[in-house]
Structures are given as structure tokens and as C-alpha cells.
Amino acid sequence: MLTDWIKKHTTYLFPSHCELCHMVIEPEAFHPQFCVTCQLRFAPTIRCRRCGLVTPEVTEMCGECLVSPPLWTRLYCVGDYQPPLASYVHRLKYEGQYWQAKTLSGLLAPRIDTRPDLITFVPVHWRRYCYRGYNQSEHLAWQISRELAIPCDAVFKKVRSTPRQQGMDKKQRRNNVRQAFCLTKAIEVEHIAIVDDVLTTGSTVHQLCKLLLGNGVKTVDIYCICRTPEPSNR
Incomplete structure (x- = not known):
């Protein structure tokens, strides 16, 4: 629990930034290096x-x-x-x-x-x-x-x-x-x-x-x- 608390508050104080647009990465982003908007640039194509x-x-x-x-x-x-x-x-x-x-x-x-x-x-x-x-x-x-x-x-x-x-x-x-x-x-x-x-x-x-x-x-x-x-x- 202490580890989770530290991770949560570290993320809040020192948020990660998207490698492409440099905006803060939202918690709901599935990839740790890209924000939700930039993840759309990798969206699946019909194949x-x-x-x-x-x-x-x-x-x-x-x-x-x-x-x-x-x-x-x-x-x-x-x-x-x-x-x-x-x-x-x-x-x-x-x-x-x-x-x-x-x-x-x-x-x-x-x-x-x-x-x-x-x-x-x-x-x-x-x-x-x-x-x-x-x-x-x-x-x-x-x-x-x-x-x-x-x-x-x-x-x-x-x-x-x-x-x-x-x-x-x-x-x-x-x-x-x-x-x-x-x-x-x-x-x-x-x-x-x-x-x-x-x-x-x-x-x-x-x-x-x-x-x-x-x-x-x-x-x-x-x-x-x-x-x-x-x-x-x-």
C-alpha cells in the first residue's frame, strides 16, 4: 500500500510527458510514453x-x-x-x-x-x-x-x-x-x-x-x- 501511495503522489507531483506533443500523459492512457490524443496516431487500421x-x-x-x-x-x-x-x-x-x-x-x-x-x-x-x-x-x-x-x-x-x-x-x-x-x-x-x-x-x-x-x-x-x-x- 505504501508503494501504491508513493507511486500515486509521485505521478501527481512529477507527471510524465508525451514524447510526441510533450503534454502531460493522462492516467487513462494505455501506453506510458504517449498521451491519449497522440495514441490515436497509432490507432489500428482495417486490415x-x-x-x-x-x-x-x-x-x-x-x-x-x-x-x-x-x-x-x-x-x-x-x-x-x-x-x-x-x-x-x-x-x-x-x-x-x-x-x-x-x-x-x-x-x-x-x-x-x-x-x-x-x-x-x-x-x-x-x-x-x-x-x-x-x-x-x-x-x-x-x-x-x-x-x-x-x-x-x-x-x-x-x-x-x-x-x-x-x-x-x-x-x-x-x-x-x-x-x-x-x-x-x-x-x-x-x-x-x-x-x-x-x-x-x-x-x-x-x-x-x-x-x-x-x-x-x-x-x-x-x-x-x-x-x-x-x-x-x-
Whole structure:
């Protein structure tokens, strides 16, 4: 009770301020870093529940998925790769601000309404890991794991360094990551979620889904911060 009293009165005397507008964050705000008004900038968009792309109305499978369904069952995301969301992803991925994983996971975790047996993440090649010092998707996965109280573990290894995929179309991206990954351990669960920071064509997670589904996993979900439209040249 004393701890609650101290927290209540400390918040009153020294209120937190929104990172975007710098106004005081209201008690009813669900995210500790943004006020209620700015949280609306991260409001969910109507999307296909299978592929995660924007649709006119909520649907389990959009027309694209009916024609060519992805290997995963559900995709959860915060939004498109646009400000202000994009700036937080950029800080996490390129500016060494690994603590932004907590900010972003706090936006994503409340939207996840299924419970996998295990959460894992897209691996990076050891050269990229040494250069950056960490794997941003791993940080996101562990934060989401804590938020949802679901185990997290590394089950993939990237065995081949690949060129960056910016500017590649869908076919080029698929070829770029083919046979670039392997499993590092036997899989003993049936439902796994894979965490990535940004998903465009889904080429990388497609390869990871193939590995899981070929080794006894029945259901794969994708958790990503940004789901961007695919390049027009496929």
C-alpha cells in the first residue's frame, strides 16, 4: 500500500510527458510514453487478418490471400512504415536505441488476441550482429514475450549473409533469402509466432515458416511493427 501511495503522489507531483506533443500523459492512457490524443496516431487500421495489408473492411482473407495465401495464419502489426511509427523503428534498427523495443512492443502486444506456445524472431547473420551489436527483432520478441507472458526462444540461424533487400521486387527478395536459414533445435510445439520489425513482401518469414511447418509446427503467426505495401513490381 505504501508503494501504491508513493507511486500515486509521485505521478501527481512529477507527471510524465508525451514524447510526441510533450503534454502531460493522462492516467487513462494505455501506453506510458504517449498521451491519449497522440495514441490515436497509432490507432489500428482495417486490415486483412491473414496478410496484414490494408483492406476496405475487416476480413479473414483478402482477395490476394484467396488467390495466393501466405504460409502463416495470422499477422499482427501496429501500422504502416510512416511517421511517427517509422521514426521509432529507425531509432531501434539503425541508431542503436535498442530500448525502443519496449516502446514498440507496448503498442503491438495489446492487439494480439491469440496465444502461441512460443515466440521466436527473425535472425540476423553474425556479421550484421557484430556490426550492429544486437538483433532488433530479438529485442522486440523478448519484450512482447514479457508483455504476454509467453516463452521466447531463438530457433533459427542465418547461415548465409544476404544483400539488403531495399529496392528488390518480390521475386528478387524470395531468391535473395532462399536457403539462408536453418533451425537450431528440434521444435516440440505446434503454434509459434515469429517477430520481425518491418514486413514488406514477407519473403524472409516465408522461408522461416517453411522450416517450421516442415518440422511439425501446425500454426505460425507473424508479429511485426510495420506492415508495408508490397512493391508494385512483383
